[in-house]
Amino acid sequence: MQPLLKVERLTKSFGGVAALRDGSFELERGSVHALCGGNGAGKSTFLSILMGIHKRDGGKIWRRGEQVEFNSPAEALASGIAIIEQELSPVPHMTVAENIYLGREPSARFGGIDFKTMNRNAQALLDRLEFHIRANQYMMNLSVAQMQLVEIAKALSHDAEVIFMDEPTSAIGEKEAQQLFSAIARLKAEGKGVVYVSHRLSEIFQIADSYTVFRDGSHVGSGALADIDRRGLIRLIVGRELGEEYIKTNEPTDVTGFAVEGLSAPGKIDDISFSVRKGEIFGIYGLMGSGRTEIFNCLFGLDTSSKGDVHLDGQPISVSTPANAMKQGIAFVTEDRKVTGLNLSDSVRNNICLASLPEMSPAFTMRKREEQAA
Structure with a gap:
């Protein structure tokens, strides 16, 4: 039987720099194939070529035994290949259903959009995947994890035979990940092929049947996961033996640096208390919607409805705004970097220095030399 997808020696360079030297790969029907490799290994470039986003410099691609070349994502989709990208791209002021069927909305009489049918089909898809999201919700009101689930539903709505999943669990919790794995199992049972990209090896060994490893843009190994530990x-991924994957070196002291008592916000969180010692990394866990993000919004002054006591270095503090929080030595790396963390149309330098404007601009003009040095 012909493989669903076969690729031989794909190459691609950008400005003389080789991003892909030898992208080789085979995907069988009814299987999950893990595409593995470190950052810069060439995985994203490889998938971009297969989706028609980038044009390959060399190599061959076969789809069901027929040699093909895709010049656009539309051509790849028409051939039954879809992708769930790591980088989310929602249209925030449209509904979940409108995002799922964007560009292929069902038609009503007189050339309009049949919103009733679109909402019904979208809700049926979300329910089948066991994603607890309403089709008529606006994307801008969803969490990052929920947006990721909508991206997954959008890709699966094409009824594709080959589905690329690029870090699909990077923004979702364990419960949502298990929902995704159940959906993948159904796709396998239907004879579809899934190419799964993840840095989480536990996921790969849980759901994948076979693997391919890229390193420095080249294919370095493939096989059945049952034959490798x-x-x-x-x-194979790093090119050498590794000792411990992560060595914990921090040692907490006995001094409490930060303490929260009875933190509450109406309808969001209720009576949250914890303390963090100096030198300690403190983890907050919970399922999607449990209030993790809301805790940080309250502590950084983004939610002005919150009540509770906060102590920093043993002294009570009151945080009313983000600027006030920053003055007291509190920093916040937000959940959604693109929307609430960065100004994407500005430079790296200006983004880094945004949090230090008073120091960089004491006289209403930016001190470029200090900015550049920082």
């Missing part, structure tokens, strides 16, 4: 896969 975690240590062997890591050796």
